[in-house]
Amino acid sequence: xxxxxxxxxxxxxxxxxxxxxxxxxxxxxxxxxxxxxxxxxxxxxxxxxxxxxxxxxxxxxxxxxxxxxxxxxxxxxxxxxxxxxxxxxxxxxxxxxxxxxxxxxxxxxxxxxxxxxxxxxxxxxxxxxxxxxxxxxxxxxxxxxxxxxxxxxxxxxxxxxxxxxxxxxxxxxxxxxxxxxxxxxxxxxxxxxxxxxxxxxxxxxxxxxxxxxxxxxxxxxxxxxxxxxxxxxxxxxxxxxxxxxxxxxxxxxxxxxxxxxxxxxxxxxxxxxxxxxxxxxxxxxxxxxxxxxxxxxxxxxxxxxxxxxxxxxxxxxxxxxxxxxxxxxxxxxxxxxxxxxxxxxx
Amino acid sequence: xxxxxxxxxxxxxxxxxxxxxxxxxxxxxxxxxxxxxxxxxxxxxxxxxxxxxxxxxxxxxxxxxxxxxxxxxxxxxxxxxxxxxxxxxxxxxxxxxxxxxxxxxxxxxxxxxxxxxxxxxxxxxxxxxxxxxxxxxxxxxxxxxxxxxxxxxxxxxxxxxxxxxxxxxxxxxxxxxxxxxxxxxxxxxxxxxxxxxxxxxxxxxxxxxxxxxxxxxxxxxxxxxxxxxxxxxxxxxxxxxxxxxxxxxxxxxxxxxxxxxxxxxxxxxx
Ligand SMILES: Nc1ncnc2c1ncn2[C@@H]1O[C@H](COP(=O)(O)OP(=O)(O)O)[C@@H](O)[C@H]1O
Ligand SMILES: [Mg+2]
Numbered sequence: 320x321x322x323x324x325x326x327x328x329x330x331x332x333x334x335x336x337x338x339x340x341x342x343x344x345x346x347x348x349x350x351x352x353x354x355x356x357x358x359x360x361x362x363x364x365x366x367x368x369x370x371x372x373x374x375x376x377x378x379x380x381x382x383x384x385x386x387x388x389x390x391x392x393x394x395x396x397x398x399x400x401x402x403x404x405x406x407x408x409x410x411x412x413x414x415x416x417x418x419x420x421x422x423x424x425x426x427x428x429x430x431x432x433x434x435x436x437x438x439x440x441x442x443x444x445x446x447x448x449x450x451x452x453x454x455x456x457x458x459x460x461x462x463x464x465x466x467x468x469x470x471x472x473x474x475x476x477x478x479x480x481x482x483x484x485x486x487x488x489x490x491x492x493x494x495x496x497x498x499x500x501x502x503x504x505x506x507x508x509x510x511x512x513x514x515x516x517x518x519x520x521x522x523x524x525x526x527x528x529x530x531x532x533x534x535x536x537x538x539x540x541x542x543x544x545x546x547x548x549x550x551x552x553x554x555x556x557x558x559x560x561x562x563x564x565x566x567x568x569x570x571x572x573x574x575x576x577x578x579x580x581x582x583x584x585x586x587x588x589x590x591x592x593x594x595x596x597x598x599x600x601x602x603x604x605x606x607x608x609x610x611x612x613x614x615x616x617x618x619x620x621x622x623x624x625x626x627x628x629x630x631x632x633x634x635x636x637x638x639x640x641x642x643x644x645x646x647x648x649x650x651x652x653x654x655x656x657x658x659x660x661x662x663x664x665x
Numbered sequence: 666x667x668x669x670x671x672x673x674x675x676x677x678x679x680x681x682x683x684x685x686x687x688x689x690x691x692x693x694x695x696x697x698x699x700x701x702x703x704x705x706x707x708x709x710x711x712x713x714x715x716x717x718x719x720x721x722x723x724x725x726x727x728x729x730x731x732x733x734x735x736x737x738x739x740x741x742x743x744x745x746x747x748x749x750x751x752x753x754x755x756x757x758x759x760x761x762x763x764x765x766x767x768x769x770x771x772x773x774x775x776x777x778x779x780x781x782x783x784x785x786x787x788x789x790x791x792x793x794x795x796x797x798x799x800x801x802x803x804x805x806x807x808x809x810x811x812x813x814x815x816x817x818x819x820x821x822x823x824x825x826x827x828x829x830x831x832x833x834x835x836x837x838x839x840x841x842x843x844x845x846x847x848x849x850x851x852x853x854x855x856x857x858x859x860x861x862x863x864x865x866x867x868x869x870x871x872x873x874x875x876x877x878x879x880x881x882x883x884x885x886x887x888x889x890x891x892x893x894x895x896x897x898x899x900x901x902x903x904x905x906x907x908x909x910x911x912x913x914x915x916x917x918x919x920x921x922x923x924x925x926x927x928x929x930x931x932x933x934x935x
Contacts, residue, residue, distance in 0.1 A: 328785045328787070550770050554754035556753070560717055560748035561823070562743030564739045606758075608760075
């Protein structure tokens with residue numbers, strides 16, 4: 320009896336280890352893909368730089384015409400793409416898992432657009448610039464999240480109501496943006512447009528700092544709730560019965576996810592659908608088992624990095640990355656809405 | 666093993682304005698099986714939700730081992746008392762072993778790693794529910810009866826002294842209902858787990874429970890041994906259903922024969 324039990328326990332353990340090994344391999348593969356893409360984006364620009372020169376430029380050598388392009392243009396672009404993509408991917412998947420619905424991504428339910436609307440309004444109506452705009456964008460992302468939370472949780476139940484409330488708020492904020500742009504003085508438009516389509520144009524290395532800090536701080540919050548998030552996949556009642564303190568877990572996860580996304584939005588603008596796409600793609604790649612949170616972050620990074628490369632190098636004109644990811648995400652959104660009556664796919 | 670029974674004291678609870686439970690008192694005998702019966706919407710699920718800390722009472726309290734559960738930290742309570750909700754949700758593409766592993770959640774701290782003891786607890790739960798051969802199967806690919814056994818296995822992996830189950834046999838055909846109830850009796854005998862379950866079938870409730878609790882309109886209508894609770898008067902009052910009670914020839918417990926308006930030689934309507 321006890322021998323049979325031990326055998327079963329060992330089988331379960333073996334199965335689990337086999338799966339974590341698979342996950343690890345997949346993660347390494349994804350890391351290699353990212354590294355390869357970074358190498359590509361560092362060599363390809365207006366001109367093609369051979370890898371040897373790229374390495375020498377990175378090491379600090381002064382190569383005329385090369386060092387500037389690699390160190391000041393291409394490297395910051397790649398670093399920012401990865402950090403922003405990580406933030407969008409992690410923040411998005413946390414929401415999707417917590418609410419058990421891929422549509423519950425912050426870029427669908429009006430949280431990212433909350434940041435954009437505040438920034439556009441600040442620039443066009445109040446003539447603010449720089450840091451003040453970014454700060455306002457982060458705060459209003461958090462504010463919109465809080466509003467959606469308060470409007471949609473009753474007796475601790477959210478579900479579809481949160482998504483509907485979020486989509487309504489997104490539509491409302493969209494019209495705020497349209498109104499602000501229609502009345503905007505023309506000299507503010509250039510600055511305001513940056514907040515409508517995400518891009519890593521004009522990236523500089525110092526911009527990476529706020530992203531690193533936010534990934535560390537808000538990432539720690541998500542990490543602390545990792546197990547709770549996993550239990551919440553079974554529904555709020557079962558999670559609570561398993562000892563999850565729902566109110567606290569929800570608040571922590573929302574703060575972590577929204578914080579990450581709002582800061583990334585403040586740096587790059589809302590890179591369309593990255594938060595929304597990363598989770599489902601990661602789930603598809605990772606297969607059954609624990610929810611692939613980290614994998615979603617890596618997928619987000621790859622989406623932004625590759626999307627930016629496509630937008631810059633592979634299309635007839637140069638497009639910001641948000642246009643490319645937007646073109647990828649829109650059909651997927653339609654697909655999800657068409658089969659939306661079957662929620663709980665997470 | 667709790668020293669004092671699970672007790673519900675003058676409990677009032679509801680959702681917003683509507684009061685569902687009104688001043689309800691109940692003592693759940695330790696180490697026994699209690700079945701709760703009552704008409705739809707009389708508040709059975711609401712009671713279980715209060716007893717497991719999912720719903721905060723407006724008045725009164727629920728005591729486990731003399732301590733109010735709403736003042737017990739959730740994780741600590743979840744190591745003592747488990748609940749299987751009426752309609753639990755499973756994420757798509759989850760395997761049986763994965764689902765059952767969730768039962769270990771309250772035993773894992775922030776930094777604790779998955780241990781060999783966790784694997785053994787999962788193995789014990791699978792074995793006890795005879796789902797061990799299904800461990801690697803996809804939950805979606807199982808029959809209703811198998812799936813319900815897996816959910817019970819998840820609650821077992823939690824290794825609690827008290828287990829609350831909300832309609833564990835609903836939607837199952839008769840042989841799977843019996844299978845689940847037999848399993849719960851095994852559990853009660855082997856581990857002395859205190860079991861509280863909501864059942865719809867009065868005859869099965871009478872046969873399997875040591876204590877029968879009949880609810881009506883958010884209050885306890887009658888509670889005690891099935892022989893005392895399951896009377897023609899109680900069934901008539903709690904369910905609005907005229908019936909005859911005869912002894913169950915296989916168990917000696919009371920058995921309900923409902924009297925409808927048709928198909929009986931004695932007509933209740935006349
Ligand atoms: N989440 C909820 N919000 C509002 N009312 C609810 C909720 N859950 C249950 N109710 C109401 O509470 C009453 C009792 O429900 P419940 O306890 O589920 O009954 P039972 O389990 O006995 O069928 C019903 O009238 C039901 O409509
Ligand atoms: Mg119920």
